[in-house]
Amino acid sequence: MRTIGRMTTTHYDAIVIGSGISGGWAAKELCERGLKTLVLERGRDVQHIKDYPTMSLRRWDFDLRGENPRAWNEVNPLISRAAGYDATTKHFFVKDEDHPYVQEKPFLWVRGYQVGGKSLIWGRACARWAPMDFTMPQRLGYGIAWPIGYDDVAPWYGHVENFIGVCGSQEGIETMPDGDYLPAYELNMVEQHLRRVLKDKFGRHYVSGRWAHVTEARDIHLKQGRGTCRNRNLCMRGCPFGGYFSSNASTLPWAAKTGNLTVRPHSVVHSVLYDETTKQASGVKVIDANTHEELVFNAKVIFVNASALNSTLILLNSKSQRFPNGLGNDNGLLGKYVGFHNYRAGMGAEIEGFKDAYYEVYKPAESIIPNFRNVHKQDADFVGGYVIFTGASRRLIDDNDTHGETIGAKYKEAISKPGKWTAYMYMQGETVPKASNHVRLSPDKKDRWGIPQLVVSVGYDDNDDRMVNDFLNEGRKMFEAAGFKNIKTNDSHQPPGLDIHEMGGVRMGADAKTSLLNAHNQMHLCKNVFVTDGACMTSTGSQSPSILYMALTARAANYAADQLKQHGEIV
Amino acid sequence: MDRRELLRSIAALTGCAFIGAERAFAAAADSGAYTPAQIALLDEIAETILPRTDTPGAKDAQVGAYIARYSTACYTPANLNVLRAGLGDIDTRSRKEYGVDFVRCSGEQKRKLLIDIDAEAKRRAQMLGENSEQPPHWFTLCKQLTLLSFFTSEAGTTRVSRYSPVPGPYKGVVAYKGETFWAW
Numbered sequence: 001m002r003t004i005g006r007m008t009t010t011h012y013d014a015i016v017i018g019s020g021i022s023g024g025w026a027a028k029e030l031c032e033r034g035l036k037t038l039v040l041e042r043g044r045d046v047q048h049i050k051d052y053p054t055m056s057l058r059r060w061d062f063d064l065r066g067e068n069p070r071a072w073n074e075v076n077p078l079i080s081r082a083a084g085y086d087a088t089t090k091h092f093f094v095k096d097e098d099h100p101y102v103q104e105k106p107f108l109w110v111r112g113y114q115v116g117g118k119s120l121i122w123g124r125a126c127a128r129w130a131p132m133d134f135t136m137p138q139r140l141g142y143g144i145a146w147p148i149g150y151d152d153v154a155p156w157y158g159h160v161e162n163f164i165g166v167c168g169s170q171e172g173i174e175t176m177p178d179g180d181y182l183p184a185y186e187l188n189m190v191e192q193h194l195r196r197v198l199k200d201k202f203g204r205h206y207v208s209g210r211w212a213h214v215t216e217a218r219d220i221h222l223k224q225g226r227g228t229c230r231n232r233n234l235c236m237r238g239c240p241f242g243g244y245f246s247s248n249a250s251t252l253p254w255a256a257k258t259g260n261l262t263v264r265p266h267s268v269v270h271s272v273l274y275d276e277t278t279k280q281a282s283g284v285k286v287i288d289a290n291t292h293e294e295l296v297f298n299a300k301v302i303f304v305n306a307s308a309l310n311s312t313l314i315l316l317n318s319k320s321q322r323f324p325n326g327l328g329n330d331n332g333l334l335g336k337y338v339g340f341h342n343y344r345a346g347m348g349a350e351i352e353g354f355k356d357a358y359y360e361v362y363k364p365a366e367s368i369i370p371n372f373r374n375v376h377k378q379d380a381d382f383v384g385g386y387v388i389f390t391g392a393s394r395r396l397i398d399d400n401d402t403h404g405e406t407i408g409a410k411y412k413e414a415i416s417k418p419g420k421w422t423a424y425m426y427m428q429g430e431t432v433p434k435a436s437n438h439v440r441l442s443p444d445k446k447d448r449w450g451i452p453q454l455v456v457s458v459g460y461d462d463n464d465d466r467m468v469n470d471f472l473n474e475g476r477k478m479f480e481a482a483g484f485k486n487i488k489t490n491d492s493h494q495p496p497g498l499d500i501h502e503m504g505g506v507r508m509g510a511d512a513k514t515s516l517l518n519a520h521n522q523m524h525l526c527k528n529v530f531v532t533d534g535a536c537m538t539s540t541g542s543q544s545p546s547i548l549y550m551a552l553t554a555r556a557a558n559y560a561a562d563q564l565k566q567h568g569e570i571v
Numbered sequence: 572m573d574r575r576e577l578l579r580s581i582a583a584l585t586g587c588a589f590i591g592a593e594r595a596f597a598a599a600a601d602s603g604a605y606t607p608a609q610i611a612l613l614d615e616i617a618e619t620i621l622p623r624t625d626t627p628g629a630k631d632a633q634v635g636a637y638i639a640r641y642s643t644a645c646y647t648p649a650n651l652n653v654l655r656a657g658l659g660d661i662d663t664r665s666r667k668e669y670g671v672d673f674v675r676c677s678g679e680q681k682r683k684l685l686i687d688i689d690a691e692a693k694r695r696a697q698m699l700g701e702n703s704e705q706p707p708h709w710f711t712l713c714k715q716l717t718l719l720s721f722f723t724s725e726a727g728t729t730r731v732s733r734y735s736p737v738p739g740p741y742k743g744v745v746a747y748k749g750e751t752f753w754a755w
Contacts, residue, residue, distance in 0.1 A: 186743030
């Protein structure tokens with residue numbers, strides 16, 4: 001990978017804004033198709049392995065065994081709440097003071113500004129959407145139609161799964177289609193029990209989840225320099241084996257091997273430039289993060305992959321005579337219909353028995369109960385579906401078998417053994433995209449690069465509350481049916497954002513009056529600009545979205561490459 | 572198994588949600604750095620809770636120094652004061668019952684004293700419930716940090732529980748025959 005401070009050229013075939021999970025995929029596909037591609041990344045460079053400073057440290061190597069001091073968290077009250085954020089991973093997250101934004105409603109925006117973006121620190125869940133996920137919002141009247149369906153995406157899911165490596169079992173479940181999977185993580189005894197109970201008593205599925213882990217390396221993974229996952233379960237520090245997928249381990253080095261890739265870190269994109277003559281985007285205006293120098297790079301095609309809200313921000317800030325309200329924004333919908341995933345509720349339970357069973361050793365994965373609500377018709381007092389992430393394990397330092405000992409040698413011996421089995425569930429729920437859930441540019445507040453701050457006005461509604469209640473009821477019923485005891489439920493009311501699944505803002509649709517992007521993720525009104533990250537989402541579905549972004553990106557990039565080959569430009 | 576799970580376990584064990592940086596009470600006066608004598612006292616308490624047997628104990632894992640470091644860096648000033656005031660109380664109490672400071676008590680005296688204090692701490696935790704604004708019992712803090720410190724130390728992790736830094740294939744089902752748990 002070439003990383004340059006002084007550019008030798010400012011003209012490229014393609015520019016990709018962002019190097020995270022979708023930007024990396026855009027770079028890979030465009031470079032493989034022979035396009036000279038510039039990837040602009042606002043953060044610093046992070047090279048695979050070399051820039052993973054904590055990857056091999058043991059817990060006791062850290063001053064506070066991995067925890068951050070209180071003083072650190074107090075000056076980073078927002079980012080320190082992000083999943084997986086601690087002293088072992090904090091270098092892959094922003095600091096609060098560096099990147100202010102305006103919370104019109106509570107919204108905790110989690111960002112990771114570096115080459116690779118949040119692909120270093122993502123959750124790695126990779127289930128496919130079901131065909132109905134693309135159609136239910138319109139059928140039940142809580143959204144517009146997607147301009148594409150499952151069949152359009154399915155081959156691209158396969159394309160991505162094969163390359164990144166996704167583990168999973170073939171299950172034949174209607175609401176969670178199978179893909180091209182590596183061997184699944186085995187369920188433990190309690191999980192197998194729950195699987196049987198759900199099938200027998202509810203007709204529901206309990207499945208080992210689908211994760212971007214190379215459980216058995218294929219040739220394509222070895223060619224990337226990646227190996228089989230060793231299950232260290234320290235993923236978010238960066239993996240020395242490339243056991244999980246990240247841009248850094250996979251797509252970016254692959255793109256670099258073509259000789260067509262240039263990555264420019266420290267490049268804060270100000271706006272996409274519109275050429276009133278050609279009626280296309282001519283390039284991108286960049287502010288160097290360190291020198292604050294303004295630079296312009298030109299290209300025939302531009303992929304916007306800056307993460308959902310940042311892609312929206314860049315387009316809102318891309319003002320021209322033709323588009324005074326942001327690029328392609330004649331209908332005023334840019335920044336609207338922002339959705340997310342509802343992660344508010346969870347529960348835990350204790351299980352008697354199964355004491356003769358254990359597991360070895362660590363599993364960087366969870367099980368999943370695919371959506372069972374509103375599958376063909378509305379059968380609940382809310383719209384949308386939810387999936388449940390779940391698992392079971394034996395407690396550490398349990399006082400269950402201490403026989404009343406609380407101090408001393410017998411106590412120490414008892415609590416050093418695996419304790420009672422416990423199980424948990426937490427929900428990941430679809431939310432309804434609404435015009436009122438929106439982001440816009442602050443009229444007066446700017447960041448240190450002179451770019452308007454984003455005002456985020458996104459919150460829950462009654463539908464979300466009813467879904468939470470349904471999950472809490474159904475989850476309890478499933479645990480009770482399995483004979484689990486001491487069930488404790490919790491609705492955290494955590495602000496949106498912590499799900500790190502923000503979606504929409506530049507949504508796809510068949511009609512230019514009600515959407516910004518067409519079926520190929522092209523802007524209806526500026527055809528050589530493609531948006532293929534979370535911003536493009538027409539609805540949120542209930543499955544983890546990253547692999548859909550990757551599939552849509554690969555699909556759009558190949559479409560763009562076809563266009564350039566056929567016409568010499570995007571038409 | 573991750574850190575959060577470890578903290579949940581410690582919470583279940585002490586009957587009180589794990590107290591780290593999260594709970595904020597009104598700030599209290601800074602009581603300065605731990606003295607070597609206080610660290611030695613923490614070591615003595617921790618060793619009584621988790622003594623050396625055929626495997627390392629709390630002193631082998633330098634638990635006292637870690638409790639001092641952790642509570643100074645992560646606790647609110649109020650909780651830090653609760654913990655440190657408790658270290659004074661325990662000497663007052665051991666002098667009253669046995670005529671000497673805690674560190675000079677016999678092993679059995681130390682054990683009996685801590686069993687009583689542990690029971691008092693559990694009763695207080697029960698009384699306070701989950702969302703109390705009241706400060707916890709000092710021994711709840713002390714025991715939580717003893718367990719956290721010991722089972723995340725090198726000695727506790729690798730020589731008391733089992734540890735596998737690069738495990739390889741995952742097995743969902745293995746027969747359990749009384750071994751110690753897999754640490755993380």
